[in-house]
Amino acid sequence: MSDTLRESLLVKLGQLQCHFTWGPQIDDVNLDNEKQKLLDSITISGKHQGVPHNQLAYINYRQGNCEEALRDLEEAERRLREIHGDGFERRSIVTHGNRAWLHYHMGQLSEAQSYLDKLEVTCGPLTQGPHVTAMVPEVWGEKGWSLLSSHSQCYEEAKECFASALEEDPDNTEWNMGYATALYRLESNSGILKRPEVSQSVRQLRRVLELDPGESVARVMLALRLQEFQEQAEANELVEEALRTSPDSPFVLRNAAKFYRIQQDVDKAIGLLKKALEITPRSSFLHHQMGICYREKLLALRKNQGSGDPGVEAVLIADCKLHFRTAFQLEPSFIPAQLDFAAICLMNGESDRAVEIYNNLQSLEDVAPDRKQAIELQLGLYEMYHTKSESNAIHHFMEGLKIRRGTKEWKLCSTKLEQIARRQINRNPHNSRAWGILGFLQREAGENSEAVECYEKALRFDRGNEEYLSALRELRPSA
Known part of the structure; x- marks a missing residue:
């Protein structure tokens, strides 16, 4: 195939x-870990999880395993044909696109073109744009x-992708479940809901359960x-029915294990997690949850028995760390697992090990904002x-506040x-830095008049401080 035809092919692939073409969105994801999660997902065979073989194929390609990627895409096609029957063609748009790209990278240009031809036949009637792509709900x-x-x-x-799918297919349970999952995770990250x-x-x-009362994950x-929200009676019924x-x-x-742990039934939570680990033993999430459960038992022991029984404590600490x-x-x-491990080390008097972990985490580059914020919080607490260094703690807490609001x-x-x-002001009412911190916090909370008052007090004890003057100029633009 000539260079001109190759370039033309690449334009269509793009x-x-x-x-x-979505791949750059997982550029900073650990591919080995993502691969294991997808393999677990295939083992579990969840009702609504997309087509994990498609993404697994892309990861295998990224790792240089093109033949394995090809087998993944063949399996994706097989499963789509088996599950969706008459809807196979629309469901296979993404898989055919992956196959076209994979054949191109393998140097099999005629095969890549054949999949582009298939996509033109499928997508032509569905789109006004290029006939090799169609943003239908399945895509x-x-x-x-x-x-x-x-x-x-x-x-x-x-969330926006699932919302777009639902505009055309509002009663599709899979897209409704995906939309619910995205909303759930976004709300969990924000931590701001009260009612x-x-x-x-x-x-x-609730919409998902209306469409599919058997959707136990929902x-x-x-x-x-x-x-x-303290709606305990209904919550208990929902969990019990899901487990049945x-x-x-x-x-x-x-x-369900997380539910019972929060409910303080930690032993029941551990039993459920052990059962889950028998099915997916390489799940990092499950091991982390097990560690949290053993930490709950450790904290309860210390609370009930003062310093606790040394023998039982040692076993629980070992379980947490494991x-x-x-x-x-x-x-x-x-x-989060590394931060929790460091915290257990601190509880066990292993401060050197904890500091080593903190230093390693501080040296990481390209850390996701939510993870960076968690690191700064834990460093501040440390x-x-x-x-007992309040100045260092202030630095880390301030860095954490700068990363992500809410x-x-x-x-x-x-x-x-x-x-x-406030503790510093109680010790020394002339502490300008403490008043500046309160001004910053009030400004972040939208309490501008209180922020102005705090910054004015800070300037009273540190005249000419440019940080406080700048903040006041922003808060009082007419001044």
Whole structure:
């Protein structure tokens, strides 16, 4: 094939909607870890999860395993034909696009062209644009699932993809479930909901159950959200029904375990997680949840028995460390597991090990904003409670506040900063830095008049401070 034809082929490939054109959205994802999650997903065979073989093929391509990627795409086609029958052609748009790209990269240009030809036949009647791509619900939905399996910055775009799919196909359970999942994760990350009636995920999960009363994963997710709103009776019924109808689903088991852990029934949670681990033993998420459960038992023991029984404590600490360590060994980029491991080391007097982890985490590059914020929060807590350095703690909490507004970590950084500032003012009412911190916090909260008052007090004790003057100019532009 001539260079001109090759370039023409590449232009058409660039117009496709498939994992090879969506790929940059997972550039900073650990491919080995993502591959394991997809393999677990295939083992579990969830009802609504997109087509994991498609994304697995792209990851195998990225790792240089083109023949394995080709087998993944063949399996994707087989499953799509088996599940969707008459709807196979529309469902196969993404898979055909992946196959065209893969054959191109393998140097099999005629095969790549044959899949472009198939896409023209399928997409031609469906689109006014290029006939090799059509943004039909099946494509929007597949893209949404792909984004949900990526990092948290992609959740908003995933939500929009499912919303687009639902505009044309509003009663499709799969797209409704994807939309509910995106909303659920976005709300969980924000941590700002107070009432169930303002929760979009609650409404959407109920919509899924209207369309498919047997959707157990939606049922247990709804239970977890209602638990946050103290709707305990309905939440209990939802979890019990989910476990009755899907007793061997790791998705149900792990969410039910989280539900019972929050309810303080930690032993029941551990039992459910062990059952889930029998099915997917390499799940970093499950090991992390196990570590959290053992930590709950450790904290309860210390609370009830003072320092606790040394022998039992030692066993619980070892269990915590084992599962947290396993979680980040399976998934090296699993920052929460590393932070939890460091915290257990601190509880056990292993401060050197904790500091080593903190130093390693601080040196990481291209860390997702939510993970970076979690690191800054934990560093602030470490400086506040272990080194007793309020100045270092202030630095880390301030860095955490700059990253992302409205999250649980953001709120904790804000709370801790306010505690430090007020404590310092009680010790020394002329502490300009403390008044400046309070001014910053009030400005972040939208309390401008209170912020002005705090900054004015800060300037009274530190005349000419440009930071405080600049803040006042912003707050009082007419001044």
